[in-house]
Amino acid sequence: MDIQVVKVNNDEKEILQNLLELYCYEWSQYNKLDVNQFGSYEFAVLDCWTEKNHYPFFIKVDGKLAGFVLIDKDFAVRKDCDFAMSEFFVMHKYRTAGVGKYAAETIFDMLHGKWEIMCHPKNIISIYFWNKIIDEYTNGKFELIKSCQEVVYQEGTFADFFFFET
Template identity: 50%
Template sequence: MNVELQLVKLEEREILSNLLEKYDYEFSQYDNRDVNKLGLYGYQYLDYYWTEKNRWAYFIIVDGNLAGFVMVIDFPEVDDRDTDFQIAEFFVMYKYRRTGVGKQAIFKVLDIHKGKWQLKRHPKNLPSVYFWDKVISDYTNGNYELVNSYPRTEYDDGTLADVFFFNS
């Protein structure tokens, strides 16, 4: 499988917005969010990816097919630690899960954006817990810090996030 990252262009905004709805629908089983009156979750920060610097949205492309996205920002998840980058959102469509696509995509993002990272995960999202534990451990050769239930990192359901700290 050939995995590539493609920077999302402004004219591809609607495609990313459509994928974000699928992502938010899936994630709502963990954070209990509701849709709005239009039946959408909406992503309030989407336009910032083309109007503010230090925001990067990438499509994950597998053998020429759209397989998901990765969104990177420089805003810290936790306010008491310095960071250069964090994964704002990450989504791989079901067809491509457990095939190594997600790992390859994350490795590519981390190689593009060298520096100090923070990564937040929802502890009830067990597939995500397994994925991030494995991927970050593999990428860093076990050289990372994980803080469970980090203060002031509540999801919409009130659950405190687990936060990784590592370098790329």
């Protein structure tokens, strides 16, 4: 299996938008968002090519799209961080095959510094994934803040945060 993390080009904006629809659909079980009158989710991240300090990547497996990673510097809690994992999505077909682990570690190897990763506590799979990946990557040198009172999701749940350095 050939896994790649590749930068999204400006002319691939529509491809990312299509993947964002899948991501938003999956996320709706946690954030309880509805589609708009056109039957799609509104996701305002598609200017990440023109905004400073935004880094969009596709995850590909054997040349096929398998997900995406969006990194930025829009920190929710600690302003002294260098990178925030804005969105991380691996399609179901590629989960439990090491694709997410490879993608996360590749991103961490590419972008060295202090990281902030926010998770919805009801997304138990995500919490487990990030706890395992970050613990292994940092040899246990990370901080997890559960139910951070500073950040609340739209449906009223307090966010969990991982902080670590690569």
